[in-house]
Amino acid sequence: MTRLLPGILAMAAVVVASNILVQFLFGNWLTWGAFTYPLAFLVTDITTRLYGATEGRKVVFAGFLTGVACSFIAAGFDATTLRIALGSGVAFLTAQLIDVSIFDRLRGGAWWRAPLASTLVGATVDTALFFTIAFSAALAFLEPGGDVTWAAEALPLLGLGPVVPLWVSLAVADWGVKIALALLALVPFRIVVGRALRQAA
Secondary structure, three states: OHHHHHHHHHHHHHHHHHHHHOOOEEOOOEEOHHHHOOHHHHHHHHHHHHHOHHHHHHHHHHHHHHHHHHHHHHHHOOOOOHHHHHHHHHHHHHHHHHHHHHHHHHOOOOOOHHHHHHHHHHHHHHHHHHHHHHHOHHHHHHOOOOOOHHHHOEEEHHHOOOEEEHHHHHHHHHHHHHHHHHHHOHHHHHHHHHHHHHHHO
16 A cells, blocks of 8 residues: 555645635636646546556545535535535546546557556546536426536637537536646656666566
């Protein structure tokens, strides 16, 4: 378990930072949390590559428990809603476990294939689940008293496309950042994994 401590601490740091930074806007369509949260996929992929899928899932569950704790704290300060907390938890756990499974199946190929494919799929699932659960009018029954009507305001997609609910623009912008960071994360993935494997040899 000691060997997983860096991964667990890194995952906890990413989750805590993202829960704090999601409260601060970056432009019209993003929060600062959009730039830290995708690092969770990097932590998961490095752990899975070095220690295997079982250990990768342990780090994911540690991150999930950290996220649950953050949601309880935020709820105590009225900083979140049930739908947002539920969406965040379901999206994180589902997407990260998918990431581990895909990475594990592809780990024998080219070094970049597993982290890129697993993160692209995981990030897409994460975005779709979170924004749909948290803001879609179709799921309003999840929290009848919760007011997320602001997210349903009809606006041009990202300010210039077809008219869609605001939450769709937020989701598209968030997904775009995740995909861009998935590509950039290949560099630290290669460096960290390469160094760790050389030290273990």
